[in-house]
Amino acid sequence: MSEGARLHKALADLGLGSRREIEGWIEAGRVTVNGRPAVLGQRVARGDRIVVDGRPVRLPEAQPAAIRVIVYNKPEGEICSRRDPEGRPTVFAALPRLRDGRWIIVGRLDLNTTGLLLATDSGELANRLMHPGSSIEREYLVRVLGEVDPALLARLRAGVLLDDGMAAFDDIRELEGEGSNRWFTVVLREGRNREVRRLWESQGCKVSRLKRVRFGTVALGPRDRRGTCRELDEAEVRALCASVGLIPPARASAVERPGARRREAGSAARRPGAPRARRGPPGTYSSAGDDAAAPRGPSPGAAPGRGARAGEQGATAGRDRRGQGGAVTGGVSGRDAADRPVRRNADGSPANRAARRHDERAATPGPARRKEEPAAAKRPPRRR
Numbered sequence: 266m267s268e269g270a271r272l273h274k275a276l277a278d279l280g281l282g283s284r285r286e287i288e289g290w291i292e293a294g295r296v297t298v299n300g301r302p303a304v305l306g307q308r309v310a311r312g313d314r315i316v317v318d319g320r321p322v323r324l325p326e327a328q329p330a331a332i333r334v335i336v337y338n339k340p341e342g343e344i345c346s347r348r349d350p351e352g353r354p355t356v357f358a359a360l361p362r363l364r365d366g367r368w369i370i371v372g373r374l375d376l377n378t379t380g381l382l383l384a385t386d387s388g389e390l391a392n393r394l395m396h397p398g399s400s401i402e403r404e405y406l407v408r409v410l411g412e413v414d415p416a417l418l419a420r421l422r423a424g425v426l427l428d429d430g431m432a433a434f435d436d437i438r439e440l441e442g443e444g445s446n447r448w449f450t451v452v453l454r455e456g457r458n459r460e461v462r463r464l465w466e467s468q469g470c471k472v473s474r475l476k477r478v479r480f481g482t483v484a485l486g487p488r489d490r491r492g493t494c495r496e497l498d499e500a501e502v503r504a505l506c507a508s509v510g511l512i513p514p515a516r517a518s519a520v521e522r523p524g525a526r527r528r529e530a531g532s533a534a535r536r537p538g539a540p541r542a543r544r545g546p547p548g549t550y551s552s553a554g555d556d557a558a559a560p561r562g563p564s565p566g567a568a569p570g571r572g573a574r575a576g577e578q579g580a581t582a583g584r585d586r587r588g589q590g591g592a593v594t595g596g597v598s599g600r601d602a603a604d605r606p607v608r609r610n611a612d613g614s615p616a617n618r619a620a621r622r623h624d625e626r627a628a629t630p631g632p633a634r635r636k637e638e639p640a641a642a643k644r645p646p647r648r649r
Contacts (some may be wrong), residue, residue: 272315273287277392281317281367281368291307298315309360331499332386332390332513333386335360335495335496336497337383339374371383371480375459378475382477392482402454405451405461407450407461408473408474409447409449410473411470411471413470418437427467434462446473482508506629607623
């Protein structure tokens with residue numbers, strides 16, 4: 266927002282309401298600036314204290330926020346007002362919550378009309394999209410009950426006088442179908458109240474179904490199911506802003522956003538192909554940045570922990586396997602003796618459990634081996 270912006274424009278840019286609506290707030294005395302009632306046309310800067318209905322309003326920082334636009338596929342039976350005395354559901358209940366500001370509906374739809382509905386947090390964009398001078402195309406899918414002939418369609422293209430002035434369709438295309446209900450796509454460049462229905466009703470036809478399928482550069486897609494919403498990406502927002510001559514603010518870079526460095530650091534650790542630290546038992550160390558071929562062992566100066574005790578206990582887990590093949594050395598196999606050493610004190614007494622078990626096995630006589638008898642010599646076959 267530039268310095269010295271008009272008050273109603275600054276509040277509309279924050280998404281608090283339309284410019285015309287905020288002008289009514291100012292006239293009603295609901296807005297104050299620096300403790301004094303605001304006046305129409307007043308300019309404000311970032312240091313001014315603005316209060317609306319007793320709530321302070323903070324103007325944006327030097328870096329303007331990116332414009333957000335939501336596409337909502339409105340179902341039948343929802344209204345486009347924030348509150349309804351009759352308690353009917355509103356479209357705002359389906360929109361995501363905003364931390365600052367609020368959503369502004371662009372081009373409202375009546376209760377029985379379905380289809381594409383735009384919502385934005387930018388008052389400037391909403392004002393330009395809805396301004397009659399922008400001439401934004403609005404495309405509708407309509408089902409008509411009644412007799413429709415070429416002369417009737419020509420009148421709707423040429424223009425019909427309604428209660429609030431002349432109105433006409435910019436384009437009418439008939440779709441395939443038979444019977445009394447016929448489908449058409451129509452295009453308008455203005456958004457007067459119930460204009461599509463009133464144009465058909467002026468020719469004696471009744472609209473039984475009405476759905477908006479496109480608003481400017483934004484159209485409903487096959488994935489936009491009824492009652493769901495999606496947010497436009499940066500390219501779609503730029504195209505929509507360009508259609509009304511608005512240059513959207515650039516999105517903040519990843520480094521400028523709060524917490525971006527912490528998120529990037531965390532994502533770098535999880536990036537595919539990055540070396541991952543190997544976890545070992547307590548008392549060991551390993552680092553992905555060190556030499557991968559370096560053996561993992563106890564850290565220097567570390568006390569024997571769970572990993573060391575596990576190694577000592579494993580030395581006693583094996584059983585004497587005499588008679589099962591392989592060399593036997595002192596009751597412990599050669600592999601066990603090499604991997605699980607026996608420790609003794611200076612006086613020769615066992616210093617660990619492996620040494621005690623070794624002594625016990627050495628003192629206990631093993632089962633006597635049965636001498637293998639030499640194989641009997643085979644007799645030569647008899648000659649017949």
